[in-house]
Amino acid sequence: MKTFIAICFGLLLVGCSSVQLTDYWKNPTIDTYEPYKILVVGITSNFEARQQFESQLKKAFEQRGSQAAMSINYINEFQESNAMTENQLDSLETRLILDEFDTILLTKIIGVEDKIVYKKNYRGRDETYRRFKEEYLMYQDIFYNPDYYEEYTIYHAETSMYCICPSKERELLWKGYINITDPVSVYKTTEDYSKLVMAILEEQQLVPQTTN
Secondary structure, eight states, X not given: OHHHXXXXXHHHHHTTOSEEEEEEEEOTTOSOOOOSEEEEEEEOSOHHHHHHXXXXXXXXXXXXXXXXXXXHHHSGGGOSSSSOOHHHHHHHHHHHHHTTOOEEEEEEXXXXXXXEEEOSSGGGOOTTOOXXXXXXXXXXXXXXXXXXXXXXXXXXXXXXXXXXXTTSOOEEEEEEEEEEEXXXXXXXXXXXXXXXXXXXXHHTTSSOOOOO
């Protein structure tokens, strides 16, 4: 039931967008939460997508009264190579707390799925026919006619919100699972993704409403 609600919510918010919420989890011990200072982290090798995504979410949090920073501008001094070590991440968390951060929002791609959809009622023929010749003539186009099917890619993304408050146990506040279907424009996709994330966090009372 919760998955169904999540899907409907995603479709309602983004309409014809290629970005849809499929499921989410909220920490049952948290009723409301308001981040004071948040680090936005996108894990991707696509520099343009990461920059656009982090920039849009930074702006969205600032519009809701929170201070925000992009990891693309913050993590470099802790990252000696492309892959960060556990010790480097510990140092990063310590520095974040000293700099008065209390929240991290982390987004990553957790899977990629190639899809093929075959078109039904091709040529408008009645599907109740049973002759071998007619069926073969109709469906042989699967090999010869590219209009017979559609190919597309779904990227399965996951966004998590963590509390790193020094006075509390560091914990997961919220996790959302979002599908990105056949993205074309980096700007449009990251814009839709950030809008969806902020809308559901607002609905779950994990961020305040926008102030402008």
